[in-house]
Amino acid sequence: MSKPAAALVMLLALVAAGPAAGDGGSTRLGCFVGWSPLKTVSSLLCLLQGSSTFPSPKPAPTGQGLSVGYYNKSGSCPKAEQLVREAVTSATNGANRGLNAGLIRLHFHDAFVRGCDASVLLDKTASNNTDTEKTGPPNKDSLRGFEVIDAAKAAVEKECPGIVSCADILAFAARDASYILSNEKIYYEVPAGRYDGRESFADETDQLPGPGSSVQDLKKSFAAQGLSLADAVTLSGAHSIGLARCLFFKDRLSAMDPGYAATLNATCNAGGDSYKVNQDYKSPDVLDNQYYKNIDKFVLFASDAALKSSETIDQVNANAGGYGKWEKDFGDAMVKMGKIGVITSPGYGAEIRKVCSQINY
Ligand code: HEM
Structure with missing residues (x-):
């Protein structure tokens, strides 16, 4: 097969892997920038769909409503961060050290699609669709570490049920993974207080920049989240x-x-x-x-x-x-990435999930 044909087949396969499986999800095909080896092919597909590439630039996320030591201050779950750290440390021991990379990437892929609301963890949503972000082209057969987040959530739920969001657990876990993988050279405090969302759609993973991105693509995709080049x-x-x-x-x-x-x-x-x-x-x-x-x-x-x-x-x-x-x-x-699109109060479409892969019913 010629190079352009192979690239087109790959791109179509990637796109098809996304929204096709849904029952009630959105119908738009994502416009996946930089996910095809040939830029012209993906640009053409975006044009055909009438999609633009990335949304307009946003101001830097302020993270208003988040605070460091959130679960200590409210006295609601003072052991939350410790329990997440223990779960990450024990799940990524020895031969499993590499799983830490998966945790860092999970937080990034959560942040860039609907903000840090743990939408990347859902199997089914309030709209009843199963074509969630997990099944989107950049994520399918690629993201890993879900079981570590589940283990951390189980430990935290046992200690203080219904208090700690999956979105916060993701942010804590990415911090702990960075600490471990950097041989303790990277440590930062994580402002917390995020709520979990109830929606997740595969096609929205087109907000993630692809490996074929140019500097201009990266600039646009990060600016769309309020982040700089x-x-x-x-x-x-x-x-x-x-x-x-x-x-x-x-x-x-x-x-x-x-x-x-x-x-x-x-x-x-x-x-x-x-x-x-x-x-x-x-x-x-x-x-x-x-x-x-x-x-x-x-x-x-x-x-x-x-x-x-x-x-x-x-x-x-x-x-x-x-x-x-x-x-x-x-x-x-x-820390800045962890502030993207956060929901900091309960209400319609926001909750503290009981299980990270499921909305509360
Ligand atoms: C700048 C634009 C970025 C692009 C185009 C990009 C693209 C990718 C791709 C294509 C992979 C390999 C996936 C696969 O083969 O299945 C990957 C892996 C990875 N990316 Fe990125 N990425 C970007 C930014 C980031 C950021 C911001 C982070 C985290 C802060 C990150 C963390 C990772 C990690 C840790 C892996 C390895 C995951 C694993 O081993 O499970 N990437 N990235």
Whole structure:
């Protein structure tokens, strides 16, 4: 099959994996920017659907209504953060250390779609649809760590039922995962007080930037959430951990270091499109600034290599050379991301779920 045809087939498969399964969900096909190896193909599909790419820029999220130590202050569940930390630590012990990467990504994928409302965790919604975010193209067969969040929620519910939201648990778990993977170099306080939402739609995962994104795509997708291009550069450092499937980078091996590309080529030929490789060839299990040293010949995605652009290269170089600066910036950016679209009072469409994968009935 020719390259454009293969790209079209892949994009259609990705899109079809999203909204098709629903019973009562939204009908719009998402416009997935940067998820096709060929930008022209995805742009064409977006045009055909009459969709724009990302919504207009928003002001930076204020997180009004959230506070550090939220569950201590109200006296409602003082052990909440400790219980989440224990659940994360025990679930990601030894050989399961890599699961921490999944927890960090879960928080990002929650934040960028309907804000931090744990919509990414739902299997079925108030609209009765099952084509939830989990089944959206960027998430299906990719997100991991749901069982860790479930274990944390179970522990917290046992201690203080109906008090701690799944959205807060996600934010705490991502913080704890960052602490573990950075070998305790990244630590930040998490303002809490989020409520959980009751809706989730696969097509809305088109708000997530794809691996083929250009700097302009990244700028637009982050601006649509009230985040800056500098935040995108800082948060992309999370690609110094975790895994990526061959299908997202196999078409750009020629842009990489030849020796590295040859190894990846052999691995992907043997394993196939769904085979997963480490994102950081040097220190794959450590959340550190190695990502910036890998740009641009040793990173996997076009969206990673795009950060060598004139708009972002100074920040990349500063992160690659600095000691401790990126780690501090990363914590700050995670806090900012955790403020996107939060619901901070109960009411229609907002609740504290009993089980993170289900709305309360
Ligand atoms: C800047 C735009 C971004 C793009 C285009 C992007 C894209 C991707 C893609 C395509 C994968 C591999 C998925 C697969 O093969 O199944 C991935 C993995 C990952 N991403 Fe991103 N990402 C971006 C930003 C972020 C941010 C902001 C974070 C967190 C703060 C993040 C954290 C991760 C992690 C930890 C993994 C590995 C997950 C695992 O091993 O389970 N990414 N990303």
